[in-house]
Amino acid sequence: xxxxxxxxVLSRCTLTPTPxxxxxxxxxxxRHCSSASSGGDVDRVSALLQLCVDRHYVxxxxxxxxxxxxxxxxxxxxxxxxxxxxxxxxxxxxxTTSTAQVFGISTLSxxxxxxxxxxxxxxxxxxxxxxxxxxxPELSREQLxxxxxxxxxxxxxxxxxxxxxxLEQFVPSLELVNRKLPFGLxxxxxxFQPSDGSVAGSLGTTETEVVEENFSSSDVPxxxxxxxxxxxxxxxYSFPWGQEPLETLWSRGHxxxxxxxxxxxxxxxxxxxxxxxxxxxxxxGNMDRGVMAFLSNSLQQLVKExxxxxLLRRKVLxxxxxxxxxxxALDIGRGATMELRQVCEGLLQEFMExxxxxxxxxxxxxxxxxxxxNTKYDEMGVLFTVVVSENTLESGxxxxxxxxxxxxxxxxxxxxxxxxxxxxxxxxxx
Amino acid sequence: xxxxxxxxVLSRCTLTPTPxxxxxxxxxxxRHCSSASSGGDVDRVSALLQLCVDRHYVxxxxxxxxxxxxxxxxxxxxxxxxxxxxxxxxxxxxxTTSTAQVFGISTLSxxxxxxxxxxxxxxxxxxxxxxxxxxxPELSREQLxxxxxxxxxxxxxxxxxxxxxxLEQFVPSLELVNRKLPFGLxxxxxxFQPSDGSVAGSLGTTETEVVEENFSSSDVPxxxxxxxxxxxxxxxYSFPWGQEPLETLWSRGHxxxxxxxxxxxxxxxxxxxxxxxxxxxxxxGNMDRGVMAFLSNSLQQLVKExxxxxLLRRKVLxxxxxxxxxxxALDIGRGATMELRQVCEGLLQEFMExxxxxxxxxxxxxxxxxxxxNTKYDEMGVLFTVVVSENTLESGxxxxxxxxxxxxxxxxxxxxxxxxxxxxxxxxxx
Numbered sequence: 031x032x033x034x035x036x037x038x039v040l041s042r043c044t045l046t047p048t049p050x051x052x053x054x055x056x057x058x059x060x061r062h063c064s065s066a067s068s069g070g071d072v073d074r075v076s077a078l079l080q081l082c083v084d085r086h087y088v089x090x091x092x093x094x095x096x097x098x099x100x101x102x103x104x105x106x107x108x109x110x111x112x113x114x115x116x117x118x119x120x121x122x123x124x125x126t127t128s129t130a131q132v133f134g135i136s137t138l139s140x141x142x143x144x145x146x147x148x149x150x151x152x153x154x155x156x157x158x159x160x161x162x163x164x165x166x167p168e169l170s171r172e173q174l175x176x177x178x179x180x181x182x183x184x185x186x187x188x189x190x191x192x193x194x195x196x197l198e199q200f201v202p203s204l205e206l207v208n209r210k211l212p213f214g215l216x217x218x219x220x221x222f223q224p225s226d227g228s229v230a231g232s233l234g235t236t237e238t239e240v241v242e243e244n245f246s247s248s249d250v251p252x253x254x255x256x257x258x259x260x261x262x263x264x265x266x267y268s269f270p271w272g273q274e275p276l277e278t279l280w281s282r283g284h285x286x287x288x289x290x291x292x293x294x295x296x297x298x299x300x301x302x303x304x305x306x307x308x309x310x311x312x313x314x315g316n317m318d319r320g321v322m323a324f325l326s327n328s329l330q331q332l333v334k335e336x337x338x339x340x341l342l343r344r345k346v347l348x349x350x351x352x353x354x355x356x357x358x359a360l361d362i363g364r365g366a367t368m369e370l371r372q373v374c375e376g377l378l379q380e381f382m383e384x385x386x387x388x389x390x391x392x393x394x395x396x397x398x399x400x401x402x403x404n405t406k407y408d409e410m411g412v413l414f415t416v417v418v419s420e421n422t423l424e425s426g427x428x429x430x431x432x433x434x435x436x437x438x439x440x441x442x443x444x445x446x447x448x449x450x451x452x453x454x455x456x457x458x459x460x
Numbered sequence: 461x462x463x464x465x466x467x468x469v470l471s472r473c474t475l476t477p478t479p480x481x482x483x484x485x486x487x488x489x490x491r492h493c494s495s496a497s498s499g500g501d502v503d504r505v506s507a508l509l510q511l512c513v514d515r516h517y518v519x520x521x522x523x524x525x526x527x528x529x530x531x532x533x534x535x536x537x538x539x540x541x542x543x544x545x546x547x548x549x550x551x552x553x554x555x556t557t558s559t560a561q562v563f564g565i566s567t568l569s570x571x572x573x574x575x576x577x578x579x580x581x582x583x584x585x586x587x588x589x590x591x592x593x594x595x596x597p598e599l600s601r602e603q604l605x606x607x608x609x610x611x612x613x614x615x616x617x618x619x620x621x622x623x624x625x626x627l628e629q630f631v632p633s634l635e636l637v638n639r640k641l642p643f644g645l646x647x648x649x650x651x652f653q654p655s656d657g658s659v660a661g662s663l664g665t666t667e668t669e670v671v672e673e674n675f676s677s678s679d680v681p682x683x684x685x686x687x688x689x690x691x692x693x694x695x696x697y698s699f700p701w702g703q704e705p706l707e708t709l710w711s712r713g714h715x716x717x718x719x720x721x722x723x724x725x726x727x728x729x730x731x732x733x734x735x736x737x738x739x740x741x742x743x744x745g746n747m748d749r750g751v752m753a754f755l756s757n758s759l760q761q762l763v764k765e766x767x768x769x770x771l772l773r774r775k776v777l778x779x780x781x782x783x784x785x786x787x788x789a790l791d792i793g794r795g796a797t798m799e800l801r802q803v804c805e806g807l808l809q810e811f812m813e814x815x816x817x818x819x820x821x822x823x824x825x826x827x828x829x830x831x832x833x834n835t836k837y838d839e840m841g842v843l844f845t846v847v848v849s850e851n852t853l854e855s856g857x858x859x860x861x862x863x864x865x866x867x868x869x870x871x872x873x874x875x876x877x878x879x880x881x882x883x884x885x886x887x888x889x890x
Contacts, residue, residue: 086632086636089565089629089632090632103568103569104568105565105566105567105568105625105629106565106566107563107565107632107636108563108564108565108633108636110566111563111564111565111566112564114566115552115564122545123815127812127815127817128812131820131823133537133538133541134538134541134542134545135519135535135536135537135538135541136535136536136540136541136544137535138533138534138535139533139650151587151588152584152585152586152587153584153585153586153587153590154582154583154584154585154618154652155582155583155584155585155612155615156582156583157581157582157583157612158581160583160608160612161609161612164605164608164609170601171600171601171604174601174604174605175594175604178590178594178608179591179594182585182587182590182591185585188584188618195535199519199535202516202519202520202537203538206516206537206538207823208823208824208825208826210823210825219650220569220649220650222584301825382557382558385553385557387557390561393561393637393638393640394638395638395640395731396638
């Protein structure tokens with residue numbers, strides 16, 4: 031892993047007084063999606079994708095799962111949406127509170143710069159205006175071409191990264207820190223990339239502190255260096271379909287900063303007496319690919335012997351408790367349905383007040399066996415399952431099953447909320 | 461206020477078995493920006509905007525403050541970014557945990573539908589492709605027009621609202637709730653609107669439970685009803701420059717749902733035995749305008765008599781403790797600077813571990829009077845200011861000043877973190 035504590039990234043630019051040094055490079059392509067030509071472990075790939083769809087992480091449909099696998103923005107179901115939110119929250123908190131001088135900013139999602147080169151850019155064109163130009167019979171062919179070109183030139187370009195926005199915010203931010211370096215700027219949001227047929231690539235972020243066999247890092251080869259960067263280091267995850275970069279650290283020098291501020295060095299200099307222009311280090315990550323990496327990394331297929339020496343296969347999504355979209359599922363066992371539901375309703379309310387995300391399994395009207403329920407919740411990554419039964423009405427006792435240990439415990443209804451709160455707080459930091 | 465508990469909104473579609481009734485309408489325009497023709501209280505407007513820029517809520521520049529005032533997406537500084545995040549977090553939590561059956565989803569930010577009518581839409585065009593078409597000398601004028609039209613038709617359209625995405629997710633969501641109504645879907649993110657010269661309007665969300673003189677509601681006039689909606693109700697805020705809608709509730713019937721699913725009623729019916737297609741109620745809010753409303757609403761200009769019977773004017777940004785982007789500022793008083801900074805450094809670390817957002821005022825190298833500091837932090841909306849001084853090194857005691865009471869208290873360094881934690885937790889719900 032990287033030596034200087036790059037734990038989690040989206041787009042964070044650090045402005046340092048001195049440049050960092052480069053080391054040898056290894057090859058890995060950045061923009062392609064190896065999933066299309068999916069060699070790899072076909073079974074593991076389809077098992078992962080199927081589980082993500084079945085358990086409401088990703089919305090169904092071949093096009094959508096392909097998007098998901100490619101790390102472009104896709105349609106997420108309720109569990110995927112919550113996982114993505116949790117991941118982003120963890121990233122944001124860890125970036126903006128890791129040191130005193132990292133500030134979150136929020137810049138424009140598209141820019142209007144009529145002087146910018148039109149080539150290689152997306153443009154947001156108002157089709158009405160363009161169609162009106164095309165419908166003017168009095169324009170000659172040549173005039174038509176000129177009018178369309180001018181319209182394109184005037185149309186805003188959706189951003190493809192956060193770098194430009196951060197460079198532009200350098201001057202007000204430098205004032206904020208009283209012209210003292212280093213400081214950092216962080217941003218998360220949508221970025222857009224033109225690519226064959228596909229649309230918006232949501233550039234986001236991921237947390238990659240997990241030091242496991244599936245994570246690795248490598249230098250970006252010289253011919254793939256971006257913009258003015260003199261060095262790049264990628265954090266890579268080994269998906270069942272091949273390696274994909276999750277985030278990249280760039281050492282960019284000061285050329286882009288100078289260019290953005292039209293070479294006015296005096297605006298860019300810091301207070302330390304040196305006349306040099308600060309160097310920029312940027313980190314960018316793809317949030318959607320981060321979500322996928324965490325899902326892929328936490329899916330475990332366990333084999334267990336039951337009492338009758340039969341082998342049981344069990345799929346569990348062992349997401350970190352902080353990331354798991356559902357912390358507890360509430361279900362009912364045998365007994366008077368109406369009364370048991372009321373108990374669940376009360377517990378649900380209590381959990382919500384404590385911001386413990388709960389799954390109202392008791393609303394299901396189809397009868398399900400306990401085994402089927404456990405399979406379902408394990409695949410959803412639900413941390414605990416609470417079962418309220420007739421016994422609860424009599425003695426206040428309920429059953430709590432843990433996803434990770436599969437152990438069932440009996441607890442009193444009055445202590446369940448604190449038990450869960452304590453568990454989640456204890457593991458609050460990834 | 462609305463009678464059925466509309467507390468906070470972004471885009472939340474509720475699918476109900478029965479339609480709701482409509483009531484008389486009052487007039488208020490939805491899309492214009494009254495700030496341009498800013499009548500209203502010019503002094504209050506400029507005081508608010510200046511404070512937002514000076515205190516790092518909004519990035520400087522006339523174009524940017526105009527964007528901010530118009531409720532379109534603008535460049536936020538660190539404090540504005542954090543306020544916006546806090547607001548969104550409150551909205552999201554309250555929407556998704558207010559009842560058991562509201563699910564967060566995340567859909568695509570743009571869609572590709574070659575059959576869709578080109579007019580009135582934004583299109584994301586790859587300028588390279590368009591320029592290549594224009595540069596083909598062998599194309600006749602007529603062929604050129606056709607090629608450009610075809611390219612526009614094939615280009616993806618950025619979304620202008622969340623409704624279509626939610627309607628498309630109706631079927632998988634209905635399965636999720638076991639075909640039982642009502643349920644809700646919530647989403648937040650960027651939406652785009654074509655308008656003269658301007659770019660991305662970030663459609664977002666706001667919390668409007670505050671029942672105050674500046675908030676009101678009114679029916680949407682019939683001629684401004686959107687899509688298939690039979691009724692609309694707006695929540696309006698009175699800015700110093702005029703009234704602006706913050707969020708709108710629409711009763712939409714089932715026409716759009718049927719259309720999205722090509723009239724296949726069987727896919728849309730619920731389990732309650734009735735054969736009717738569910739009706740849709742949607743709520744949408746503009747997040748950026750929400751941020752502005754909270755800033756506008758919390759700026760108080762207080763006049764206080766000092767000891768010498770001089771009138772002191774004091775501007776305070778009385779943001780709710782949950783929303784305030786900075787909870788505590790850390791500064792140093794008289795004493796050995798190096799040692800005092802070390803104490804601050806330790807406190808900062810403690811605060812961060814407890815997720816209490818802190819401002820490292822002690823890093824400022826310019827000498828500032830206590831009065832200037834208080835003015836600054838009051839305008840930033842900082843809840844508490846902690847001053848570490850020589851006395852702290854000797855006795856462990858430090859000074860804590862409250863934004864809201866202006867009272868200074870002496871506390872022991874060991875109790876300050878718990879004091880702040882307790883304060884913030886106690887007011888956790890807006």
